[in-house]
Amino acid sequence: MDFRRGRKREDPEINLIPFIDVLLVVLIFLMVTTTYSKFTELQITLPTADAEKALEKPFEINVTVDAKGNYTVNSVPVSFHSVQGLAEDLKAATRTGADGQPLATPAASPVVVVNADQFAMHQMVINVLEAARLAGMDKLTFAAQTGGKK
Numbered sequence: 001m002d003f004r005r006g007r008k009r010e011d012p013e014i015n016l017i018p019f020i021d022v023l024l025v026v027l028i029f030l031m032v033t034t035t036y037s038k039f040t041e042l043q044i045t046l047p048t049a050d051a052e053k054a055l056e057k058p059f060e061i062n063v064t065v066d067a068k069g070n071y072t073v074n075s076v077p078v079s080f081h082s083v084q085g086l087a088e089d090l091k092a093a094t095r096t097g098a099d100g101q102p103l104a105t106p107a108a109s110p111v112v113v114v115n116a117d118q119f120a121m122h123q124m125v126i127n128v129l130e131a132a133r134l135a136g137m138d139k140l141t142f143a144a145q146t147g148g149k150k
Helices: 017-033 083-094 122-134
Strands: 060-065 071-073 076-078 111-117 139-145
Touching: 060 083, 060 122, 071 083, 083 122, 111 122, 122 139
Parallel strands: 060 111, 111 139
Antiparallel strands: 060 071, 071 076
16 A cells, blocks of 8 residues: 555546447347337237126927827917918017016017927927928927826
8 A cells, every 4th residue: 555645646547438339239139129110019809798787588488298199388288280371370489478478579580499308209309400401490499307107
């Protein structure tokens, strides 16, 4: 250590040239590796969900077939004379609700639910299918009653 008083301290020297060189290299690297496009953002339509909406139950026509050969359309007994007559009864059921009251507008595409007794003949169910086809109803579903014999 030099404790002399007469010696003047030299001012520190700051050399900015290496700092500028490093900044230029970083700037050139960013210019070369960055890609530019004319689109500023992507337009994405995200899916939405709404839990407030209640599912609408489709209009159903219930056709019941029992083992004795009886047909009922929406709990109204129908006498079976022909498949065409059953088709007319199905068309009439589209103009009335489940409670039997006339609808303001006929149901556009009702679902025909065939409830068949397990002892009913297969031809009776085929008659309902044919009548639904003649009536222009293409939505069908089946429900089987499997009660035991007493």
